[in-house]
Amino acid sequence: MHMRRSVILLTLLLLLSSIASSLPYPEPPTTGALATAAAPPSSGVDLIVTDENSAPVQNATVEMFDGVTGVRILGPADMPGRSRELFSGLPPGPVRLHVTHSAHADGWGLGQLGPDADLSMTIVLTSLSESFALQTGADARLSLDLSGHQQELTAVANESGAAALAVPSGASGWLLADADAGSSLVRWNGSANLSAPLNGTMRVFGWSDDVNGSGIVLAEHNASGWREVISWSSEIDLLLPRTDEGEWNLWSVFDGQRSAPVLTLQDNGTHDISGWLNGSGSAPEQVTGDASITLVDDLLRGEQVNATWNANISLPLDVGTALLPERSYGLRAQVDRWLGDGDGSVSASEVASLAMMLSTSGWGQSGHWLLYDETPFSPQSEMNPQGLVMDGLVGSVTAVGGTFGWSESGNLTGWSGQSSVRLLWFPVRADPLESIPLHVDLPDGWEVRYSPQQQLLEGETWSFSIIRANSPVTGTISVSLGENQPPVAEGRLYALSGNSVPYDRDVTLDGTGCSDSGFGELDHLWELRDNGTLVHSAAGDTLTIVPRHLGIEMGATLNATLTCTDGQGLSGTWEGEWYVDGTPPTAEINGTEDMMQPGAVTFFEMHLLDSFILDAGSFFSVLATPVDDSGEQVKVTWRSNKSEGWNHVDYFFNDQFNQGPDVNWAQDPLEERHKQRNLTVWGLSMELEDTAGNIFVKHWDITMNDTTAPTITAELLVDGLPYGAENPARPDSNLSIDLSETFDDIDAIENLIFSIDVDGIAVVQYGNWVDVRFVDLPALDVGEHQLRVQCADLAGDTSKQNLRELITNPVVHPLEAANLSIVSVQMEGIPVPGESGVLQVQVNNTGANAAMFTICYGDVCSDNFSSTVATVNGHGNATYPLEVPSFRSGRISVNLTWVDGGTGANGSQVFESDLMVTPGWVDNVKLLIWVLLIGGVGWLLVRKWLVGGTKGQGKAPF
Numbered sequence: 001m002h003m004r005r006s007v008i009l010l011t012l013l014l015l016l017s018s019i020a021s022s023l024p025y026p027e028p029p030t031t032g033a034l035a036t037a038a039a040p041p042s043s044g045v046d047l048i049v050t051d052e053n054s055a056p057v058q059n060a061t062v063e064m065f066d067g068v069t070g071v072r073i074l075g076p077a078d079m080p081g082r083s084r085e086l087f088s089g090l091p092p093g094p095v096r097l098h099v100t101h102s103a104h105a106d107g108w109g110l111g112q113l114g115p116d117a118d119l120s121m122t123i124v125l126t127s128l129s130e131s132f133a134l135q136t137g138a139d140a141r142l143s144l145d146l147s148g149h150q151q152e153l154t155a156v157a158n159e160s161g162a163a164a165l166a167v168p169s170g171a172s173g174w175l176l177a178d179a180d181a182g183s184s185l186v187r188w189n190g191s192a193n194l195s196a197p198l199n200g201t202m203r204v205f206g207w208s209d210d211v212n213g214s215g216i217v218l219a220e221h222n223a224s225g226w227r228e229v230i231s232w233s234s235e236i237d238l239l240l241p242r243t244d245e246g247e248w249n250l251w252s253v254f255d256g257q258r259s260a261p262v263l264t265l266q267d268n269g270t271h272d273i274s275g276w277l278n279g280s281g282s283a284p285e286q287v288t289g290d291a292s293i294t295l296v297d298d299l300l301r302g303e304q305v306n307a308t309w310n311a312n313i314s315l316p317l318d319v320g321t322a323l324l325p326e327r328s329y330g331l332r333a334q335v336d337r338w339l340g341d342g343d344g345s346v347s348a349s350e351v352a353s354l355a356m357m358l359s360t361s362g363w364g365q366s367g368h369w370l371l372y373d374e375t376p377f378s379p380q381s382e383m384n385p386q387g388l389v390m391d392g393l394v395g396s397v398t399a400v401g402g403t404f405g406w407s408e409s410g411n412l413t414g415w416s417g418q419s420s421v422r423l424l425w426f427p428v429r430a431d432p433l434e435s436i437p438l439h440v441d442l443p444d445g446w447e448v449r450y451s452p453q454q455q456l457l458e459g460e461t462w463s464f465s466i467i468r469a470n471s472p473v474t475g476t477i478s479v480s481l482g483e484n485q486p487p488v489a490e491g492r493l494y495a496l497s498g499n500s501v502p503y504d505r506d507v508t509l510d511g512t513g514c515s516d517s518g519f520g521e522l523d524h525l526w527e528l529r530d531n532g533t534l535v536h537s538a539a540g541d542t543l544t545i546v547p548r549h550l551g552i553e554m555g556a557t558l559n560a561t562l563t564c565t566d567g568q569g570l571s572g573t574w575e576g577e578w579y580v581d582g583t584p585p586t587a588e589i590n591g592t593e594d595m596m597q598p599g600a601v602t603f604f605e606m607h608l609l610d611s612f613i614l615d616a617g618s619f620f621s622v623l624a625t626p627v628d629d630s631g632e633q634v635k636v637t638w639r640s641n642k643s644e645g646w647n648h649v650d651y652f653f654n655d656q657f658n659q660g661p662d663v664n665w666a667q668d669p670l671e672e673r674h675k676q677r678n679l680t681v682w683g684l685s686m687e688l689e690d691t692a693g694n695i696f697v698k699h700w701d702i703t704m705n706d707t708t709a710p711t712i713t714a715e716l717l718v719d720g721l722p723y724g725a726e727n728p729a730r731p732d733s734n735l736s737i738d739l740s741e742t743f744d745d746i747d748a749i750e751n752l753i754f755s756i757d758v759d760g761i762a763v764v765q766y767g768n769w770v771d772v773r774f775v776d777l778p779a780l781d782v783g784e785h786q787l788r789v790q791c792a793d794l795a796g797d798t799s800k801q802n803l804r805e806l807i808t809n810p811v812v813h814p815l816e817a818a819n820l821s822i823v824s825v826q827m828e829g830i831p832v833p834g835e836s837g838v839l840q841v842q843v844n845n846t847g848a849n850a851a852m853f854t855i856c857y858g859d860v861c862s863d864n865f866s867s868t869v870a871t872v873n874g875h876g877n878a879t880y881p882l883e884v885p886s887f888r889s890g891r892i893s894v895n896l897t898w899v900d901g902g903t904g905a906n907g908s909q910v911f912e913s914d915l916m917v918t919p920g921w922v923d924n925v926k927l928l929i930w931v932l933l934i935g936g937v938g939w940l941l942v943r944k945w946l947v948g949g950t951k952g953q954g955k956a957p958f
Contacts (some may be wrong), residue, residue, distance in 0.1 A: 041115030041378050043364070044088035048122045049079065049099055056083030057125050060101045067094025067110065067361055069368045069431050070322035086118065092364025092378070094323055098150060099123045105168045106151035110323055110357070115364055115378060128153075128166035130192070136161045137198035140179035144188065145224070147173050147342060150325050174224040176241060183241035185226055201239040202267060204250070206274035208234055215277075216253040222246050222344060222398060225333065229253070236277060243267055249398050250276070257284035257318040258330070258400045285316035285403050287435035291369065293377075293412070294441040299422045299481060307377060307412040309366075311436070314405035317393060319432045323361055331404060332397040345396050355388050358406065366412060369438060371425040373417035380411045421449070422481040426468050434468035442481065445568070448518040449482040460567045461518025487516040489564040489574035494542070498691025500630040501547060503554045503582030505693060509543045514564035514572070522564045529559040547580050554582035555629075581692035585628035587636070589686065589698070594619045611701040614657050616680075616708065621654040624686060632691040640684045657682060659704050663745040666711065670740065676748035680704040706746045709804035710791040713741030716810055728813040735777040735810075739789070747793040755790040780812045783872055814870035818851035818900035820844070823877070825894050825913035831887040833917050838883050841894055845869060845876035847905070853898035857884050867898070887917040 045064070049057045063075035064087070073095070079085045092115040100106040104125035111119045126149075134142060138161050144153040146168065157163040157177075175196055177184045182198035204219070211234050219238060220227040223246025230238050240248060248265040250273065251258035259281035265271050291311035299305060320327035324334040331354075332346050339357070340350040362384030365376035385406030392402025416422060428434060440463070442448075447461035456471060457464045457479070471477060490513035493501065501507045511524045526543045528536040530552045536545065552558060558578045565571040591604035595618045604612055606622065614620055626634035638648040642657060660680035664673040681703050688696040715738040716723040729735055737756065744752055754772040756764040758780070764772055777787075787810055792803040823842040831837050841855045845867045855862045860882070868876030882894065892915040899906040 041092055043090045043092045043113035043115065044086055044118035045090060045095065045111065046086050046118050046120045048084045050122060050124055051104065051127050052124060057101055057104060058083045060099050063098045065096045065322060067096050067323045068363045069429065070327055071429060091367060094361035096323060097121065097123060099125060100151055101125055103128055105146055105149045108150065108325060112361060113364060126168040128168060130167050130169050132165045132167045133193045134163045134196060136177040136196040137179045137181045140177045140198065143176045145173045146171050174226065176226065185221060185224060185241040185243040187245055199242050202242055203270045204238040204240060204273055206236050206272055206277040209278045218251045218253050218258060220249050222249055251400065252281040254281065254284050257316050259284055260400045262398060285401055287315055287432050289313040289436045291436055292439040295443050298443050299416050299446055301416055302418055303416050305372065305414045305416055307414065309408065309410050309412050311408040313436060314403050315432055317402040317404060323357060332393065332399065336397050346394055348394055351390055351393050358385050358388055360384060368431060368433065372414040373423050374425065377412035377414040380413055383408050383410050424479040424481065426466055426477040428468050428471045428474045428477060430474060437465045437467050439465045445484050446481055447484040449480045451479040453477045454519050457519055460520040462568060482517065484568050484570055485517055486570040487514055487522055487564040487566050487572045489514050489562050489572035491560065491562040491574045491576055496691060496693060498632045500579040500581040500632050500690060500692040501558060502692040502694060503580050504546065504548045506544050506546060509560055511541045511562045516566050520567050522566055525563045527561040531557050532559065552580055554580055556580045579630045581630045581690060581694055583629050584694040584696035585626050585634045585688040585690045586696060587624045587626035587688055589622060589624045592621045606700065609700060613703045613705055616659045616704040616706065617656065619654060619656050623652045626688050628690040630690060630692065635689045637687040640682055642682045657702065657704060659745060664743050673743040674749035677746045679706060679746060706793065706795045707802060708745045709802035710742060710744040710752055710793050712789055712791050712804055712806040714739055714789050714806055723810060729810060730813050730815055731779065731782055732815065735780065737775045737777060739772055742791060744793045751794050753792045757788050759785050782812050782814050784809050784811050811872050813872055814846065814848040816848050817903040817905040818845055818847035818849045818867065818898065820851055820853055820867055820896060820898040820907065821909055822894060822896050822911035825892065825911060825915060827915060831892065831915055831917045833889045833919060834886050836885045837887060838881050839894065840879050841882055842877065842879045843867060849900050849902045851898040851900045853896060855880060855882050856895040857882055857892065860884055889917050891916055
């Protein structure tokens with residue numbers, strides 16, 4: 001019996017039918033040159049659909065399936081307003097029909113289509129003429145599986161659990177009621193009423209011993225045939241419907257087949273199947289057999305091609321047959337349900353019926369095996385199975401194991417297309433027959449040219465086998481054929497290039513590049529000649545020789561001939577010729593040092609030297625001009641240990657060379673960076689290699705001159721602490737310099753020479769480390785000064801010294817405490833006793849701090865002023881007003897009193913100015929005196945002139 005509920009996971013049991021039915025069947029072309037040359041035979045079905053009273057049934061839906069593969073070849077196709085339809089363009093061979101109708105139970109039929117002929121078939125559908133009342137749980141989903149029919153009848157119960165189904169008269173079957181309250185499986189014997197109470201479900205569970213264990217389990221109700229398949233991982237938990245009749249059988253499933261032992265369960269609330277789940281099932285039967293096709297005629301364009309066919313096939317019974325419905329149930333269940341009485345057992349008479357059906361259902365086209373130029377071969381007579389064997393088919397449908405099989409043989413006919421390339425197509429649809437090796441023999445002089453799935457082909461290019469089941473995907477395996485062409489021979493020197501080979505070392509000739517259009521093995525034959533004389537021959541895709549061992553001299557010409565031959569005797573040749581070179585190349589090598597100083601360049605004839613000296617930091621260029629007796633190009637490789645992996649492959653290179661890492665560095669501890677170091681000596685090598693592999697190597701030692709001046713690190717100390725914003729220098733500070741951190745990259749600190757001056761005045765001249773490590777500097781005035789430190793190394797005991805000069809500009813700040821004094825007192829106009837005026841008092845501060853001060857004239861004092869401050873650029877200086885309401889006679893003196901709040905310094909000063917306070921008449925007397933003085937001086941000058949002008953001429957006029 002056949003009833004379905006929602007299947008949790010698809011399994012391999014269903015894979016064969018589900019994949020096959022979903023893939024399109026290859027259709028022959030209906031237009032083009034190939035169709036007009038030779039259209040493959042096609043067939044038709046003249047279908048009539050009636051009811052049980054032979055009345056026509058219109059509006060049915062038809063599906064047709066290939067009886068060999070189960071592939072759907074038509075439909076679903078409707079017959080609107082008709083009960084008869086001619087379906088044409090079908091492939092010859094067995095065909096299974098399935099017809100459905102909304103008012104009838106479905107029906108099916110099996111027919112054998114002949115080539116280019118129409119087969120008349122009548123399918124009888126049974127009317128749904130009776131009403132079947134059901135009582136079950138509320139809202140239950142109902143599924144009725146009718147005996148002898150494929151299509152289930154379905155309904156949904158109402159809130160009270162009532163439902164009705166239209167059923168055929170006299171029918172029977174099994175009803176599945178499924179709802180949240182439970183699931184129930186009940187036999188229906190054709191009665192008008194049926195009760196299907198819901199009493200929960202039967203829970204089947206278990207755990208694997210291996211937490212990573214997994215598998216597939218088939219659960220089947222033996223009386224109804226209802227089944228469910230579940231994939232499990234680590235554990236299984238399966239809910240099955242409750243039933244009061246029959247028992248449950250559980251099998252493990254491997255490769256789509258049931259495996260012993262079977263576990264039989266009675267209806268119960270729960271079953272723990274852990275013990276059975278961890279048992280080892282027996283291996284299922286395998287698809288075995290062989291098939292072969294031999295193409296007899298040349299595969300000429302547009303011509304008929306004859307072939308012979310032979311096959312021996314053995315299939316597991318669980319694979320089933322596409323001639324009957326429900327192939328995934330296996331052949332036992334198919335025979336019992338569709339050819340027998342459905343009693344759960346296969347009888348001998350039922351097997352006889354199957355044998356009769358199989359023996360008259362031979363295929364009419366080769367499309368399930370292969371196609372030629374996109375169309376199938378056609379048998380010259382029906383390819384009916386022969387020698388049927390059915391091992392273990394008789395007996396219970398719950399049995400496992402057993403096989404059925406047959407043989408096929410006959411002559412086939414195909415037609416070549418109009419293209420220049422012949423094609424073989426091998427369909428891959430998950431058909432069990434695809435596990436059988438198919439051997440193909442091509443006509444003489446033909447071979448496989450190409451296949452994108454060439455890894456699936458085994459054998460020779462003209463005789464090969466293919467196992468379609470090894471394809472990782474479904475689809476089509478395509479193989480192109482063509483007339484056999486000679487191989488393309490190709491040889492080369494392994495690990496060598498150019499036109500020369502070594503004289504006294506291995507020479508490997510590689511012929512693996514020989515190619516043929518197919519995939520078969522090629523034979524390789526080598527023949528070696530010395531200036532045309534054969535000296536050696538050998539077979540194999542590679543050959544290793546030493547020319548000297550073959551008696552070939554240096555300077556001779558080695559000739560090689562490679563012949564590649566395919567399995568059909570066609571061959572191709574390749575020839576090579578090389579100069580036998582036993583002498584390493586030589587070179588003239590010139591180097592150029594571009595020193596750091598502009599215009600300083602040194603040239604080296606390096607092929608005459610083993611060592612030389614470069615200034616550290618200079619750029620060094622080398623040009624090699626190699627020559628070889630073969631006249632071939634020479635490979636030049638330069639290597640050096642100046643850095644890891646340093647190499648250049650060229651005739652020329654240019655790079656900078658510096659001292660190595662074994663010098664004094666600033667990050668070294670103080671004692672380490674003051675040590676004496678050795679000059680770096682780099683290694684440089686040149687390797688010359690000719691195309692024959694002969695090698696010449698030249699090596700040089702390169703000593704790096706010391707070109708780096710010492711690194712001066714001078715720290716200025718103020719009163720023993722570092723000079724800076726927090727500790728500025730002042731005129732009364734004790735200044736010193738600390739050179740402890742100074743170092744040279746090569747020379748020891750004791751070997752350095754120092755000079756120190758301040759503002760051009762020498763402090764130390766040509767001193768050593770003892771003299772200059774800590775040096776006291778002279779006291780400095782306020783302002784910016786220049787401190788210069790010079791240091792020279794020994795330059796690695798060469799005549800060159802590397803001198804470095806460090807110049808810094810320390811600033812001496814004023815004394816911190818304020819120090820105020822009056823510089824001058826001025827006034828606009830003349831002070832007069834009793835009159836007022838404003839004195840302008842200029843106050844100077846030589847300290848860095850401001851001070852509060854007052855200025856007084858007698859008992860007249862100003863408000864408190866804040867002074868300016870001295871900076872590195874000069875004293876603080878400003879003029880402050882002092883208003884005097886009434887001056888007293890005499891010299892003006894001003895008193896200054898100040899206090900520095902920061903340091904507590906203070907002071908006072910009495911400043912005597914040049915200003916005098918006098919009455920107004922004193923100025924008038926002074927003016928009269930000046931007039932009398934000026935007038936007297938004038939009279940004396942006039943008199944003197946008059947006296948001089950009358951000398952010797954008489955008396956003066958006065």
